[in-house]
Amino acid sequence: MDYRTLGYITLALLIIVTAPYWLRTLNSWTVKTKDKRFLNFLKLLRRVHKPLGIVLAVVALWHGYEILLKYQFRLHTGVIAYAGFAVTAILGIIHWQRKNKQVFKVHKTMAAISVALVILHLLWPGAIMQLFGI
Numbered sequence: 001m002d003y004r005t006l007g008y009i010t011l012a013l014l015i016i017v018t019a020p021y022w023l024r025t026l027n028s029w030t031v032k033t034k035d036k037r038f039l040n041f042l043k044l045l046r047r048v049h050k051p052l053g054i055v056l057a058v059v060a061l062w063h064g065y066e067i068l069l070k071y072q073f074r075l076h077t078g079v080i081a082y083a084g085f086a087v088t089a090i091l092g093i094i095h096w097q098r099k100n101k102q103v104f105k106v107h108k109t110m111a112a113i114s115v116a117l118v119i120l121h122l123l124w125p126g127a128i129m130q131l132f133g134i
Contacts, residue, residue, distance in 0.1 A: 003066035013056040020045040077121040084114035
């Protein structure tokens, strides 16, 4: 499969995996609905969060592997974004096992940082090479 297609799939999975948080936040800031359909949709998104997070990790790694085959390895923003996802996933697993609220806060913060890194990757994939010559 083409690395571009895998990149779009990764982006779609990222939007779905993060949707429980940003939909709930947007609702609390704007509409403030308590409609059962919306709340049930959030429950569904929370149920698929973990399995789709695993799929996201695999597809993102596959995406990076396809680029590696095509262009050889170079440190770029995709590698850093993937590292951010790995840290986010590890924190999520720790929270899931221990139910630690502090770890959960760091997990959410790291998820936001990872999303920012993906946006950087989409807008300027060669930033590291251009800024640091690496």
